[in-house]
Amino acid sequence: MSIDLNNVLIFVHSVRAGSFAEAGRRLGMPPNTVSRRVQNLEEEMGTRLLQRTTRKLSLTSAGQQFYERCATNLDDIDRARLEVSDSVLEPRGTVRVTAPADFFDYLKVEDIAHFLKLYPQVHLDFLLSDARLDLIAESIDIAFRVGPMQDSSLVARRLGNSFQYLVASPAYLSSAGMPQSLDDLVKHQCIGVPTMGEQMRWRLEGPDGPCDVSVSGRLRSSTARSQLLAARMGLGIALLPFAAVWEDLGTQRLVRILPEYHHDQGGAWVVYSSRRHLSLAVKTLMEFVAAKLASELQQQPGG
Incomplete structure (x- = not known):
């Protein structure tokens, strides 16, 4: 069974508003459109969800059960939307990073402490290994690597020579x-x-x-x-x-x-799986570390 999620949203707002007219006012659409969309949802589900009178709406037994499930999920979505909107303004969340075992010879722990102080809502997980971990399988956001890049499916940005x-x-x-x-x-x-x-x-x-x-x-x-x-x-x-x-x-x-x-060694790189879906926390850490490493790498004698 396939249903239109927009109709579900209109249904929940109609129940909370108590009438199609008030739901239409809140949603910015005509009351007859609201009524038609709820009717479409009932046809999609094959059952009546609302009892309609000239004064009010009341839930059927099936409608009550459906509303309780949907309202909770929609509230969770709304909270997630607010959290994501907030994160656009302030980096937050956990960033998973993989890097060579000797990574903190390149990037000082003091630099990481400074980053965490700048962005108190960010948590960092470092997976330090000389093995090249699978970014997708290990749910890794970004990797810092040394040596030639061999996986063409990854986005790689060169930081400098190594x-x-x-x-x-x-x-x-x-x-x-x-x-x-x-x-x-x-x-x-x-x-x-x-x-x-x-x-x-x-x-x-x-x-x-x-x-x-x-x-x-x-x-x-x-x-x-x-x-x-x-x-x-x-x-x-x-x-x-x-x-x-x-x-x-x-x-x-x-x-x-x-x-x-x-x-x-073939260069130092920052690598990630796609240009899309990089959170602000990931982007901020990537730019912070890239700047620090580029500065360190520029100090190398050319040989």
């Missing part, structure tokens, strides 16, 4: 020596991600273009954060994002190795 640099601690270099060329890396302990074999392959861009170098080491780990800690402890040379190492480079806790080489 480079990785070769770094090591002064203590390690004092013991093992400073590499003078890429060939020297094979003699050093290198910290990278786990692989099936003993060798790790680093792709670097240098003065003569891209090149691949095979390295090895006694310690390998799956996150940039753990590799950073290992490099600080003097366990070897690591290839790490600028956002993870810039403070250490500034304090000389770490030293950049072979500065003419770097690895281009």
